[in-house]
Amino acid sequence: MTPPDTPANTDTPDASAARAPAPDRERLLAEVAALPSLPGVYRYFDAQGNVLYVGKARSLKKRVASYFQKDHGGTRIGHMVGRIARLETTVVRTEAEALLLENNLIKTLNPKFNILFRDDKSYPYLKLQRHPFPRIAYYRGAVDRKHTYFGPYPGAWAVKETILLLQKAFKLRTCEDTVYANRSRPCLLYQIRRCSGPCVGLITPEDYGRDVSNAERFLLGATDEVIGTLQAQMMAYADALEFERAAEVRNQISALSRVLHQQSMEESSLTSVRDRDVDVLAVKVQGGRACVNLAMVRGGRHLGDRAYFPAHVEDAAALTADEAEERSSALTVEQQVLEAFIAQHYLGVAPPGLLVLSCPVAPELLAALGEQTGSRITAQHQPREQRKLWLEMAEKGAQIALARLLSEEGSQRERTRALVEALDLVVEDLDALRIECFDISHTAGEATQASCVVYEGHAMRPADYRRFNIDGITGGDDYAAMRQVLTRRYAKVAEARGIAQKAGEMAADAANSVLPKALRLPDLVLVDGGRGQVAMAREVFAGLGLDLSLIVGVEKGEGRKVGLEELVFADGREKVYLGHDSAALMLVAQIRDEAHRFAITGMRAKRASVRTGGSKLEDIAGVGPKKRAKLLQRFGGIRGVAAASVEDLCSVEGVSHDLAEAIYRALH
Known part of the structure; x- marks a missing residue:
């Protein structure tokens, strides 16, 4: 597959790198000769057991043998081959399975000669929490079916902006359930017209449910339907001479219209139903570094973008170019980087149905992702009209982000050099x-x-x-x-x-x-x-x-x-x-x-x-993170839990009588 380029893992091999001794080379050649002509994934290791490279092949025998039969000289491939001390292979049924396994292994093993996209941060979501009066909240983590989730969003700021909009337009609550259940009067958000006050009965379940439904439809991109519904509702209130309620609905319409006006692309009649959920990917390569800029469109709204910088681009590009003989045409570095990103990124994040790309990618890659998600995924690399505008924005973002990175790295390199010279350090690399x-x-x-x-x-x-x-x-x-x-x-x-x-x-x-x-x-x-x-x-x-x-x-x-x-x-x-x-x-x-x-x-x-005693609960068998959170939330902290009786502890969801007694004993 594709290989990368970040400074942290740039163990660039040199001519003095440890090479496998002759007996190991003979053993490797014997193993290669015995490989089957079947699709699969191969891994190369050095003498210390470090993973050098992970690749896939339609024919394991042909692909792996090409590394040892050709004279690669002093190229990057030659340096890597000289360090191979062991290989492992896995046979799979199809090329799609090989592609998915390859990128799973790349993310797990971090090979030195593969393009690596490292992003340990999970994407944030907007959560609509199931409740008689549902709450909207910022959420990051694994999603489940218990609640409704919208996203993912490119960053926390995008979620918070959306929540602010929903507060202004639909006055949905954002308070925790424990706060909601214990309020006796409306909070400040009600006073500034950001909440309808369901906690103290200032709105009926029916009216609140209508606001929730409108908010869901807005998040799904049905903005015209929402505004049409609100306009009809406003006229109905006006006909019934309920002018105050009509004015509130009018304010909702104004708030939504301002947002739609700010993002002109949402007003465009060119935005089709299919374009409501789109990922736009632009890649830029310069100065030995690469940037992939991912722009997200959800519900027809452009939510923002995020830049990714892969590691080992030059080493990986050289290896992947050598593998290009399995493809009908040679791959550009941009294509290699983009394919690596798509394969690695969407292993953990389900892609939308449409990807707008700055360069073409292999149909087999899209087919493999579709097979993994159970849905059809299409890609377009020469878009028109609205999609073209989105792609141009993403390309500009990639260019700016890469220029900033190169500038910062140049500055850091000079600082490193200055320190080495100032301290007279003997550093070869x-x-x-x-x-x-x-x-x-x-x-x-x-x-x-x-x-x-x-x-x-x-x-x-x-x-x-x-x-x-x-x-x-x-x-x-x-x-x-x-x-x-x-x-x-x-x-x-x-x-x-x-x-x-x-x-x-x-x-x-x-x-x-x-x-x-x-x-x-x-x-x-x-x-x-x-x-x-x-x-x-x-x-x-x-x-x-x-x-x-x-x-x-x-x-x-x-x-x-x-x-x-x-x-x-x-x-x-x-x-x-x-x-x-x-x-x-x-x-x-x-x-x-x-x-x-x-x-x-x-x-x-x-x-x-130490001061809160939280570790005391952690040490009790049967009290995991969720139960610990419920206990602390229910009793207001560790002191409240310690002061609770066994019967009180049993009232917490998931805490049995035996566990309550164990907690009581541990805290006393």
Whole structure:
């Protein structure tokens, strides 16, 4: 399939990469010769067990053999083939099954030579909660059939804007059920005409139900029908001389008309019923990077867009181009990126029936997605009229987002280079420079936590962040906390390096390169603190036999002012002031501030858990997240739960008498 390009995973192979020894190569060739001529998926692994590439083929034997029979020379494919130590294959029934399995594996295994689209965030929805007086709410997570969901939306702002519109036009409630059930007078939203006050009986169930029905139809794109219904209702009230109610309906119509006027595309008579739910995808490739911009149209309304930046575009494009012989024509990089996005993105998100694309994609891909969802999916890459306007907007968005990314990455690369030069670091590959930074956080010695954040490939790597709970020290002793976290982080690193050195009789640097990433020593270790913290770090590293020159402390400047920080070294060098406008200091401050933020958020969460006693409920067998939430909601917090009797606890949905007794015993 397609391969990608983000700095975090750009382990670009070089000529010195470890190659499979001759016996392994002979074994691989024997395995390839025994492969069947059937559709399937293949995976390549290096000597350390890392996944290099995942691909699909109509004929496994023909496709896999092509990697080993051709002379790829010093190309990217040649570098990858030289690192293959093991292969795995899975035979499937059809090419569609192979395509779906391939992209499932790509998302799961994160191969180094596949185009990767990483997006851990789920899409937000607008939820219409089932209730005699339904509530509209922002929702993110798995959807179920119990409630009605509209979306997905490209971002939280789009959901909140829609909720605000529904409040203005239909006055639907947004309050939690527990708040709704305990109100004795209308809230502020009623006073500012954003809610009809169902909590205190200021609207009948029939009238509220009519507003809910109109809101649902509006969200589904039937705007003309909704406005027509409201106009008829307004005239009926006027004929019955109920002018106040007629004026309220008139205000609803005005609110909806303003929104439709703001989004001129919704007013267009060109928007057909089929165009109510459309995804518009535009791809832009430049400077070795790529951007896919996804614009969403739901219910005929343009909800906004979101940009995605794949990893490993250049490496993956080279490999996929070599596979193009299975297609009738060569693939452009844009097509490869777009196909990778569609295959990976829509594995977890059901696509709408129509995709408007900036370039064509394989019909087999659309057929596979349709087979997965059980519905027909069509694509159009040369649209006209309204769809053309949507695509032009998406293409412009992709161009702007990619230009911004390239500008930011260029700036980050220069900061990395400036730091390497300022500290005289010996780094073979600037793109692979890895920095780990540590910070300690607590409140008067309570809930002490240490954070470790990682900077690699010119960007912060949240997936590699770690938090450490600090125990067994005197509260507020930051030096002891730093000693503990550094020992816990690097003791295993030192042990693994020693084992690798003895096994291969190699130097420390060489041993470091063959270890898994989690056990490798970084190029630089930053600690947030001055001479005291650096002395503690030096003590830990000396005890573990690690290089002291890696340790750098970030000491606050005079008056603790930002931009006056000085760098303190563990190997005896004089401390250095880089200058307030130094690119190197900007990078150090960026990493240090991220470590501080990550430590503080962890400490606050831990402190809140300790103070509220929430962990007490978590430790009770049979009390999961949902029951815990219901208990806390029903009794107003852990103290209320502790004060409740067994009978009171039984009144909570899902809590049996035996479980209520267990909860009571645990809290007393």
